[in-house]
Every structure is written in C-alpha cells, then in structure tokens.
Amino acid sequence: MTLTATVLGAPDARALAAFYQRLLGWTVRDDEPDWVALRAPDDSAGLSFQTEPDYARPTWPSAAGEQQMMMHLDIEVDDLDAAGAHAAAAGAVLADHQPQDHVRIYLDPAGHPFCLFRRET
Secondary structure, three states: OOOOEEEEEEOOHHHHHHHHHHHHOOEEEEEEOOEEEEEOOOOOOEEEEEEOOOOOOOOOOOOOOOOOOOOOEEEEOOOHHHHHHHHHHHOOEEOOOOOOOOEEEEEOOOOOEEEEEOOOO
C-alpha cells in the first residue's frame, strides 16, 4: 500500500487547490471540475481537493455544537515571520487562537486550519 495524497473537501476544489499551489509551489497533477491533485516536488504524498456541495467550514478552536476540523496540515518552516507573510499573501488568515510560541495557526480560504512551525532546538 502507498499513501498518495491527503484530500481536503472544499466548496470549490479548484479555488482551494490554487491557494495551496501558491502556498507550497507544487504543480498540478490532475485537474477536473470537482477534483484537483497537487504533486509534491519529490513525488511523495501530495494534496488533493474535492468539491463538496454541502461543505461546512470548520471552527478553530473547536467549540461544542460547531463543525469540527477533521484534520490539519503541519508545515515546517525556517522562519515563522517570513512563512506567515507568504501564507497571508497567498490568501491565508492568521487564526485568533495561537496556543504555542513556535507554531502559527492559519486558516486556508475554506477554513481548514494549518500550522506553520519551526522546530525547537
């Protein structure tokens, strides 16, 4: 068995794929009306995006009775400030709740949280 991708649901697969393409610089492998796959530069597991007509934006941080996030992406960076500026320029929003000093939580345009982090030494 080989894991080929993590799939994120969205109200518009192409729009969310375009955001992650700007963020990560990955290339498009498959592009269909309701499905887009991005290829990682080393051909490891990529990211795919699927249009979900009934998509509900997750709440971060989680709250009782609200749509819960099902997963999040961890993206290691060398410089949190520079990576955060790049993420914001790509269309991400810095989350209000930031629980750790060495991690910055952002929300992609569909509301999926993702973490930019630098390893603590």
